[in-house]
Amino acid sequence: MRHVLAANVFFAPHSYGGATVVAEQVARALIRRGGFRVTAVSLCCRAGIADYAVLKSETEGIANYQINVPAWRSYGEAYDNPAITARIAELIHSLSPDVVHAHCLQDLGTGVITAARDQNVPVILSVHDFWWICERQFMIQMDQTYCGQDPVRIKECKGCVQNFWAAKTRFEHLQSIGNQAQLVTYPSQFAKNLCEKSGFASGRGVVWENGVRLPEKGFLKAQRERREQDPRVVFGFVGGPSQIKGWPVIRAAFAGVSRADFRVLLVDGSVDGSWWQGHDFFDLPGEWEVHSRYSQDDMDAFFAKIDVLFFMSQWKETFGLVIRAALARGIQVIQTDSGGSTEHGLIAQDQLIPIGPDPAPLRHQISQAIEAHPAQQAPQKIADFASQAAELERLMSQVLLEQETT
Template identity: 35%
Template sequence: MRAVAARADLDRLTHLFRLQERSLSGRLLRLLRGHLRQEGAIRTARRVACRIRHVLRPPPVEDGGLSAVADAYARAVGTEGLAPVILIVAELSLGQCAKYRVWQRVDQLRYLGWTCRVVDWRDTGPALTALQFCTRVVFYRVPAFESVHTLLAEARRLSLPCWWEVDDLIFDRDLYLRNGNLATLAGAERTELLFGVGLFRNCMLACDRGIASTPVLAEAMRAAGLRDVAVIENALDAETLAIVAEMGAAGLGGGEAPGGDDGPVVVIYGSGTRTHDADFRVAVPGLVAAMAAEARLRLQIVGDLAAPGELAVFGDRVEMLPGRPYRDYLALLARADIAIAPLEDCVFNDAKSNIKFIEAAVLGLPSVCSPRRAFADAMTDGQDGCLAATDDDWARALRRLADDAGLRRRIGARARAGVMARYAPERVARHQVAPVFGRPADPPPDGRLRVLCVNVYYAPRSFGGATLVAEEMVRRLHATGAVEVAVLTARPAIAGRPPSALRYQEGGVPVLSIDMPPDGDAIAAFDNPAAAAVFADVVASFRPDVVHVHAPQGLGAGLLRVCRERGIPYVVTLHDAWWLCARQFMVRADGRFCGQARIDPRVCGRCCPEARYLDDRALVLGRGLRDAALLLSPSAAHRGLHVANGVDPARIVVNRNGFRWPARPRPARPPGPVRFGYVGGNEVVKGFPLIRAAFEGLERPDWVLRLVDNTLTLGLRSIDMAGWRVRGRLDVVPAYDGGTMDAFFDSIDVLLFPSRCPESYGLTVREALARDVWVVASGPGGQAEDIVDGVNGTLVGLDATPADLAAVVGTLLDGGRFDGYVNPFKDRLATWDGQARDLLDLLRGVVAAGA
């Protein structure tokens, strides 16, 4: 379905591109074409053209522009109000390391009640997104490449406590060089490992705290400059215990080694990587002596290892077996009689864990180990294992165990009992993990209503009337003190930042923004799985009682599916006809109202022949409306449109939009020509071409027309005055805000609002009426409901012609009617406070009904 729609879009855009080629500006595109892929030429050209226009005609003001937007996204925020979550950013390519340091940790943290998430450190975008929803973060075995510095900087911006975790001494070059295994590696591989030492060290020191797998490793981390370091040992986990239980049921492991007094005695060594050749050689002399003296001894080497030549004399008594999945490795271990864990005598190995002993012990298998710190701490020589420091120790321990099957069983049983007591998952969670992370503490309920607001735009990137309403409602709900409110919105990509979510604060309210590409496909505009996935994280983190959806264009109706799945009621404010019309305003391609009252899919299909997904769109969005707990309409006219299209009248109510009332009385009008204002940008649906044609047709110069270009706040420009042929004066000004609104309306006498369709409300109309500005608006529609024709404004038809509008303008230019004019019906207008009070009552009613 997406492919068909994309093909249709490409065909249409290719046609437009060919038309463009024939124009003068097409020559510029031909210069670029050699550097563009054919499939992406159209979209790239549009972006290039946009940038060229911006460079040639930059916004006249900087305040409130792109730099202010970037600053808002860069400000530090805290974790207040978020559900407690621990994120582990990890090295996941080393399977065994990930098992013991990542997946074990997840199980331990969940045992303590934490929600835990894991992401590979190489996946920068997903990691950045995951950081937005956690309250603590652990970087396991992560090097400080540039992408990781991005993650660390984001963690600092989000005020997240950071731990750097490691299970090898890979951050100290001098100590690392004492590891004899390095000498067995090829030069390039050795250089690469040593190069990584500095990267690991930098990442470690960029964190607040550390976690080590052994006390020696913790001491080295402290010596390197990380003061707060805790020890959490490698341990047993549910997966390992389940496998061992299955093997016990099958007669393997559990202290019953298969070798008897007369049969072969299998010694097993597991090499996880190719960096253990020097370690294994520690045991070779003792192995050779023991195998020479005891013919029953056989050796199995599992994994990557260069077999020493001294073992060749034993022929098939030495088996070199490839590495295998963990379950299969444990099965092989369970069939052996003795496990060995040789390690060179160096600080690097003293920092290693005793996991080889734990794995053998849980299977009831006796181990012979080098007396490195972690092994010496975990076992008593001759009781639950054997420590071998010299060649004679190795030979003596192996021969002793080979000669006595009963001894093997007794040592194996004691070892199993010891590791089960010390390294059981719950015990490690309680005694080692809990002191580091504690247990999650949800804030006690404070009785406040938790509301999650959704709108495609939000401050500092404000655009359009729906956004203004959404922002005001959020601010006023937040100001009551009775509501905890958060926002989900969209934003453009940020230079240098991979696609990812970003959390910031606006007016003390947490906001989660999703970057949305400007050229996203048409289906994603109403069904965006990526946005729905992030929304699910927002819901889990903020835990709203109710979701209030304003304008979700581009974010999609998948958000509503998440609400249904989680049992969260949602309310939709119908700011326009987007839920019914793919063009959003029920206008045809020429910008004229389609004239439908009840939507006919056949008419829509002819209007948008390239949109072959209209039936699916109607199905998805229709389901979203039907499942809403309540629908809100800003006007009676807009409510009537949705009722006519199947919405249950009992489930849709009018919640009229408030607006910013004037902060002071309107000053006396200065002498001079009549001043007209228009706020709709260059949109056809807002009547821009109608206004241009009407004013170009005026024969008189005694007027001023001020055109507001909202895109100036986005660093763009949509209105070009160069082509206008008029006798009066034209001004293009940026969008006003709360601080400049009164000044703008003081500068005009008449607001032009000749929309080509029935508007849902018309916020600008109310702003003007409250400031004693005459309004020329089209009707019927929500925009006309507060206008009394001839008393506080003039109504024209939705199909008004330039001549019709010019005639109205001509009438208003005569007579001096605006000197001392006051709108007599201002008391009928809505207020932000009234809208917010009604909205809060409605939201509370929805939550109470679902309780």
């Protein structure tokens, strides 16, 4: 039985974000494969509990040790927090994992890797975003535009970062810690290339594509019944009304659509349902509705309600789970030419919408979708979490073998 300690800033029961979905689902898939025990370490922020106290919980067979952090933490503590490192070192000591699988370490800090190294436990670091090369995590500048550096040179970050020298210290610290992981995985070739070109963990990286949760048996039936009840095309958008997620482009595009026989579901991904509060759509054609955040368990129910998914990111994303989840269910995807999110290879390059404020290309595809109604689009063959876990097992075996022989 191999014991994996998965470290991610969020983990069930408090889940948030795509990387957390991957961390949780892969952990569960590993357990289902057999021969694995997974324990998680994550963070929480509670006023009623002592700072840096640890709380143990368990969801779906995975114990999660949540370290309670104070609300106020310094810039430096966001990437290297000695108090958290001490707790993690204790956990590694008592749990004796065979391997540490580090996912999103923002707020947890790089002590996850150094604590494991100090106790001779190998680390697989899975990069999900650009936190390791950008203090703003997504390479989105303060004015909500994409940074565009390729490769990232820290001296070019002057004027964007809070404090250049602090950012430089952070950048160099993370570069040195990256080299202490036995293996670094990226969800896409795009992410790997950009990080490695930027000097992060060169020569240690592999592409480890994310899986998604595939549709359950009843999905197609639910989709068919919905379409029988209401034949209108339904568009879906998962995200908030931000420029970086492409909302202004979507709004401008719909404003120029001449037909109104369609519906749009806007999924509020926030924890508290606040993203779309105060927004109205009365000046737009069609029927608009804000849909609450869905969990992995509710995914089929949501996708059964839509025919077309918008993914209009105005920056280069590392992956794009929602795109693959949609494609696996026969949902048409209209997306921008957004970094690693296009590497599924199922949308022709000339159909990818260029990043930028021009709504015309999107409006054209919206009109085409309303006209053609993509009801007959077949589900695409997309990797699931089980196959992602199988690949992780292979990578883990490789790392453990290297560990034994050195």
